[in-house]
Amino acid sequence: MSAPRPEPARIVVLVSGSGTNLQALIDAAGDPAYGARIVAVGADRPDIEGLRRAERHGIETFVERVADHPDRAAWDAALAAAVAAHEPDLVVLAGFMKLTGPAFLARYGGRTVNTHPALSPSFPGMRGPQDALEYGVKVTGATLFVVDAGVDTGPIVAQVAVPVEDDDDVETLHERIKTSERAMLVEWVGRLAREPFTIDGRRIRFQPKELS
Ligand code: GRF
Numbered sequence: 001m002s003a004p005r006p007e008p009a010r011i012v013v014l015v016s017g018s019g020t021n022l023q024a025l026i027d028a029a030g031d032p033a034y035g036a037r038i039v040a041v042g043a044d045r046p047d048i049e050g051l052r053r054a055e056r057h058g059i060e061t062f063v064e065r066v067a068d069h070p071d072r073a074a075w076d077a078a079l080a081a082a083v084a085a086h087e088p089d090l091v092v093l094a095g096f097m098k099l100t101g102p103a104f105l106a107r108y109g110g111r112t113v114n115t116h117p118a119l120s121p122s123f124p125g126m127r128g129p130q131d132a133l134e135y136g137v138k139v140t141g142a143t144l145f146v147v148d149a150g151v152d153t154g155p156i157v158a159q160v161a162v163p164v165e166d167d168d169d170v171e172t173l174h175e176r177i178k179t180s181e182r183a184m185l186v187e188w189v190g191r192l193a194r195e196p197f198t199i200d201g202r203r204i205r206f207q208p209k210e211l212s
Helices: 020-029 049-056 072-084 102-108 128-135 170-194
Strands: 009-015 036-043 060-063 090-093 112-116 139-146 156-163 197-200 203-206
Touching: 009 020, 009 049, 009 170, 020 036, 020 049, 020 170, 036 049, 036 072, 036 170, 049 060, 072 102, 090 170, 102 112, 112 170, 128 139, 128 170, 139 170, 156 170
Parallel strands: 009 036, 009 090, 036 060, 090 112
Antiparallel strands: 112 139, 139 156, 197 203
16 A cells, blocks of 8 residues: 655736746646645736636636725735635745735745746746847746746746747747746646745755655
């Protein structure tokens, strides 16, 4: 008889848009061997495909709009509380177009990851694919990192390289990046869920198998 599987890690995913990265995680988490369960999906705006994807899969959703709070700090605290209600082990920002603030990081710093469609430290911010295209780089990609107080600056968990083609526009380039980004996200969120890791300065290390 094999040993019982440990409980899957509880994951809350935050989204702002179409949610194709979320969908990749939902699909992966359908396999018990993945080791993670998406317990809720939150957003900073209503009526987005990301939330509808969650609803179609029977996953709880919540929305915290900045406009419904007196200021950014109050929104940040409300977001942290809404996430905390689902008791996550790990929080994944998957196309979440807001910066989390001090209250959120006090609670979930070190166990919140974000994905960025560029190879950090190049091209941080909202226009990663466009800035890469305009700069004329031949290789760009996606970066999974642990969220800190900066814009796309946290310790890097994983990166994937993607070629820029001569006839790319922002849409074709971003779509090619997203294909690789989704695979990277699924692979590494799974590892973060299943394997003990430490963050030492900017370096993330997974515990060697024989010690875990
Ligand atoms: C991803 O490329 C993400 O890195 C960026 O926005 C995109 C979100 O795509 N910030 P989706 O909503 O997961 O389809």
